[in-house]
Amino acid sequence: MYFEDINYEKHEGIATITINRPHVYNAFRGLTIRELIAAFRDAWDDNAVGAVILTGEGEKAFCVGGDQKQKAGEGGYDDQGGLGMGIGLEVENLHQTIRNIPKPVIAAVNGFAIGGGHVLHVICDLTIAADTAKFGQSGPKVGSYDAGFGSAYLARIVGEKKAREIWYLCEQYSAEECKEMGLVNKVVPQDELQDAARNWAGKILEKSPTAIKMLKYSFNADSASITGISQLAMGSLAMFYNSEESEEGKNAFLEKRPVDFQKFRS
Incomplete structure (x- = not known):
């Protein structure tokens, strides 16, 4: 299979x-x-695959969310056939695929996990982080949000108060801080990250695939109601991206200037 990104x-x-x-x-x-x-989906369909590792290229970043330079067009990230008005559907589809694939997904966080990238690791079954990794939200700073799994499921992991802090303040947290709050399972030196992820994946492969699948379904069942919330949230997000308020967040980021949301409070 050929991929570009x-x-x-x-x-x-x-x-x-x-x-x-x-x-x-x-x-x-x-x-x-x-x-x-x-x-x-390919990993889902391949019976020989028992675990999936999601990571980012290089040592600087796991993922920092949507590319603000591509945030154009009607309501979303627009490249050649980009997200456009389908942003909610496509990002939501990815979230559901990670949750529903009947095999554990391990996030190997090698650097910044910010914004939509932070949501991706939250949704994964397990997270192993490099000791240099940084975690946090940025949505409200750039005129965006994830009011579905990125917030509601996050609250189940770290608690309501901490989840609100993460989203309202948009600060960054170290890997060790995230381990303390239950958001990260394990912290390792940067040069040991991929080996640690493969080691855990190998241990999963030694287990009964049916047992693992049913356990994942059971864990997911408790938070399945968030799916409906996520659909509403992503739908509203696509409309919000058309607003001047969202544009102010994007433009301030691209122009490297302080954002000014005060005019939208009147």
Whole structure:
């Protein structure tokens, strides 16, 4: 399979999906989302694959969310056939694919996991982080949000108060801080990250695939109601991207100037 924005390989029952846009800190555009979905579905259909590792190219970033330079057109990230008005549908589809694939997904966070990239690791079954990794939200700073799994499911992991802090303040947290709050399972030195992820994937491969599948379904069942919330949230997000308020967030980011949301409070 040929991909432009990601690398995808399968070896000894482990599928590794790497977001390969290091020049923009592995930010995603429409094409990236579609390729991620295709790779996860291939791993889903391959009975020889028992675990999936999701990571980012290089040492600087896992993923920093949507590429703001591609945030154009009607309501979303627009490249050649980009997300456009379909942003909610395509990102939501990726989230559901990661949750529903009947095989554990391990996020190997090698650097910044910010914004939509932070949501991706939250949705993964397990997270192993490099000791240099940084985590946090940026949505409200740039005129965006994830009011579905990125917030509601996050609250189930770290608690309501901490989740609100993460979203309202948009600060960054170290890998160790995230481990303390239950958002990260394990922290390792940067040069040991991929080996640690493969080690855990290998341990999963030693287990009963049916047992693992049913356990994942059971874990997911408790938070399945968030799916409906996510659909509403992504639908509203597509409309919000057409607003002047959202444009102010994007433009301030691209122009490297302080954002001014005060005029939207009147």
